[in-house]
Amino acid sequence: MRFLARSQETPMASYPPKLQQYLDDFGFMSSREDRVDYLIDIADEFQPVPSSIASKPYDEAHRVIGCESEAFVWAIDRADGTLDFYFDVLNPQGLSAMAMSAILDQACSGAPLDQVAAINGEVVFTFFGKDISMGKGRGLTELINAVVYQARRRLRSD
Amino acid sequence: MSDISSRGYANPDKLVSTGWVAEHLNDSNVRVIESNEDPLLYPSGHVSGAVEVDWVKDLNDPLRRDYLDKSGFEALASRIGITPQTTAVFYGDKSNWWATYALWVFELFGHTNAKIMDGGRLKWVEEGRELTREKPSISPTSYNAPERDDSQIRAFRDGVLAHIGENGQLVDVRSPGEFSGEKLHMEGYPQEGAVRGGHIPGASSCPWSRAANEDGTFKNAAELSEIYLNELGLDPAEPTIAYCRIGERSSHTWFVLSNLLGFGDVRNYDGSWTEWGNSVGLPIEK
Numbered sequence: 409m410r411f412l413a414r415s416q417e418t419p420m421a422s423y424p425p426k427l428q429q430y431l432d433d434f435g436f437m438s439s440r441e442d443r444v445d446y447l448i449d450i451a452d453e454f455q456p457v458p459s460s461i462a463s464k465p466y467d468e469a470h471r472v473i474g475c476e477s478e479a480f481v482w483a484i485d486r487a488d489g490t491l492d493f494y495f496d497v498l499n500p501q502g503l504s505a506m507a508m509s510a511i512l513d514q515a516c517s518g519a520p521l522d523q524v525a526a527i528n529g530e531v532v533f534t535f536f537g538k539d540i541s542m543g544k545g546r547g548l549t550e551l552i553n554a555v556v557y558q559a560r561r562r563l564r565s566d
Numbered sequence: 567m568s569d570i571s572s573r574g575y576a577n578p579d580k581l582v583s584t585g586w587v588a589e590h591l592n593d594s595n596v597r598v599i600e601s602n603e604d605p606l607l608y609p610s611g612h613v614s615g616a617v618e619v620d621w622v623k624d625l626n627d628p629l630r631r632d633y634l635d636k637s638g639f640e641a642l643a644s645r646i647g648i649t650p651q652t653t654a655v656f657y658g659d660k661s662n663w664w665a666t667y668a669l670w671v672f673e674l675f676g677h678t679n680a681k682i683m684d685g686g687r688l689k690w691v692e693e694g695r696e697l698t699r700e701k702p703s704i705s706p707t708s709y710n711a712p713e714r715d716d717s718q719i720r721a722f723r724d725g726v727l728a729h730i731g732e733n734g735q736l737v738d739v740r741s742p743g744e745f746s747g748e749k750l751h752m753e754g755y756p757q758e759g760a761v762r763g764g765h766i767p768g769a770s771s772c773p774w775s776r777a778a779n780e781d782g783t784f785k786n787a788a789e790l791s792e793i794y795l796n797e798l799g800l801d802p803a804e805p806t807i808a809y810c811r812i813g814e815r816s817s818h819t820w821f822v823l824s825n826l827l828g829f830g831d832v833r834n835y836d837g838s839w840t841e842w843g844n845s846v847g848l849p850i851e852k
Contacts, residue, residue, distance in 0.1 A: 441609075448610045476660070477604075501659045501688060503606040539622040541603050542812065542840075 421526040427515035434534050443537060451507035453514075457482055457494035466496070472554045475547035477502025479509065483558035491524070491562065492517045493555055504536065508548050511535070512555050524559035527552060570684060574787030576828025580821070581684045581784065582655055584693055590655075591615050597648045600687065601668040602659040603814075611697030613657070613690060617646040617704060621664055621814070625671050631837075636713050639675045643709035650677065650709065657683035657690065661778040667817040670834055673719060675711045682821065685783040692781065719820065721807045721833035723841055726766065727848065735806040736769035737798070739819045740839065744811070745771040747852045760843025764850040766809065770798045774815040777822045790827055802829045809835035809842070 422428065437443045461482055462470065472479040478498035483491045493516050495509035516524045529549035533540075536548065570581045590596045591614055598616040600608050608618040619625065624642055625633055634642065648654060654672060656665035662682055669680045683690070691697065716722070721729070730736065738745050747763025765771070776793055777785055784790070794800050806829055808816035813836025824832040842848055 444606055444609050448606050451606060451610070500691070501602075501604060501607060503610055504604050507606065536605065539620075540605060541622070541814070544603055544605075 421522045423527060424515045424519035424523045426519075427511070427527065427531070430511055430515065431531060431534050440537060440539075443535070447507040447535065448503070450510050451503050454495075454497070454506035454510040455513070456496040461494050462496075472547070472551050474550035475505060476543060477505035477547060479505045479547070479551050479554075481551070481554045481558070483555070483562075485562070486518065488518075489562075490518050490521060491558060493558075504540075504544060504548060505551060508532070508535070508551050512552065516555055516559075521559045521563050525556055525563055527556050529553050529556070568786065573784075575826045576787070577825045580681050580825040582681050583684055584690050584695060587613065587655060587657070587683050587690075588695060595651070596653045596655060597646060598655050598657070598683075599646065599665075599668065600658055601656055601664045602687070603664050604659055607659055607687065609699065611699055614696060614698050614700075615702045616657075617702060619646065619656075619668050621667060625668060633671055633674065633714065636675070636711050639711045639714070640709045643677075643711065644706045645704070647704035647707050648677075648709065649707050650679075650711075652679065654680040655683055656680065657686045659687050661688075661775065661782040661818070662686040663774065663815055663818040666821040667814045670719065670817040670820060674714045674716060676715065677711075685781055688782045719824070719833055721809075721835035721837075723835075723837050723845065723848075725833075726807055726809075726835050726837075726842070729805065729807055730766060730768050730849075733768060735800050735804050736766055737794075737800070737806065737808045737816075737819055737823075738765045738769040738771050739774035739808055739810045739816045740765075740771075741773055742771060744839070745769075747850075760839055762843045762850055764843070764852040765839075766842055767849050767851045769809075769851075770800075772798055772819070774810065774818045777819065777826075784822065784826060787826060790822060794823065794827060800829075802827060805831040805833070807833050807835050809838040811839050812836060813838045 434443060466480050470480045470482055472481055480496045482494040486492055493513055495513060497505045529552045532545060532548040570578050570583060587598060598613050599619050600612050600616045601619045602608060627634060656669045658665035665682055665686060672680050745765045777790060779785055800806060806823060808819040810816040813834055816834050820832050820834040823829040
């Protein structure tokens with residue numbers, strides 16, 4: 409499964425390879441149970457932002473608005489022009505937000521900014537399926553959007 | 567938090583403590599049911615013996631915006647191994663808002679022998695109680711349900727319109743930003759699930775979470791009365807309708823008003839803002 413821009417005939421910038429790998433993996437899963445088990449394994453890999461980057465109470469500017477699991481995102485510039493992304497999820501029951509954060513961390517930290525900027529928030533539904541609540545879908549989409557926004561902001565400032 | 571029986575609730579039997587659930591894990595007359603917003607939580611670990619009721623795939627009709635019908639409920643009840651006599655104890659994430667939603671749907675089918683585990687999943691976990699990933703082995707039951715009765719605790723669009731025409735009591739349990747219609751989103755990413763922002767005319771704003779303590783338990787009756795009776799000025803003897811975006815958060819408030827404060831006539835408008843805010847010809851306020 410390769411994602412194409414909706415309004416263009418030519419392919420949009422490719423996604424970060426690790427993200428595309430995840431999308432391919434999840435795209436092949438027909439069982440909700442398999443998808444959920446995989447997401448739980450990924451959520452187990454979630455690492456909250458280290459104290460060297462941010463400490464509580466976090467600056468509200470880093471809050472993902474619309475994410476009810478109280479996710480926060482930080483984007484730190486690398487010398488090579490890419491970004492390192494860090495996350496925290498304050499709701500201890502926010503397992504889906506943790507899984508999404510772990511995917512974004514692994515896929516987007518150090519990835520070319522144009523690839524990160526090209527990510528469509530609707531990939532959430534490839535990972536989680538379409539039978540998640542509106543609020544959950546929106547919150548996870550906003551988490552992706554927060555990462556994309558940072559990449560686009562850096563690209564605009566270049 | 568104090569004992570449930572000492573909190574002054576109108577119907578304290580609708581709540582059970584985590585300790586009560588722990589003592590009834592092997593009670594064949596009790597079925598513990600987890601209902602969450604986050605689909606990863608139950609499979610990642612749940613109360614031993616608990617079954618999952620998923621609000622999307624178990625409670626909603628897949629083709630119409632409506633709940634399951636009599637045969638669907640009977641099939642669900644059979645799958646989770648309950649009879650009309652079984653005490654159904656619901657718990658879940660987000661201070662039990664999804665648990666109260668599931669309980670509300672069960673009560674549409676007359677399964678009123680239903681309770682909420684106070685504090686929900688979070689309290690169970692924070693008390694260090696055990697979770698398991700092992701799914702229980704359930705023997706299917708035979709459940710003869712009545713037709714779904716939407717007339718007592720469920721409100722529809724036209725009923726809400728008539729209600730506001732009579733200056734009836736309405737509680738909007740969404741966030742203040744949703745109530746006011748204010749845009750609270752990152753540039754280019756609107757979040758309102760409706761064409762218009764605002765609220766149903768005459769509604770009082772009271773976010774659902776005000777009824778819950780930090781640990782997810784319900785506030786006591788005096789604290790709830792202060793909010794809903796004194797601050798909002800609601801009259802327990804008057805018909806009241808609660809709504810949110812799709813009726814999930816407002817089921818929490820429905821539970822509070824009807825069971826903990828003893829309001830006589832409370833209905834949950836599950837069409838809520840996603841219907842009202844998108845409907846042609848309906849009035850709104852900002």
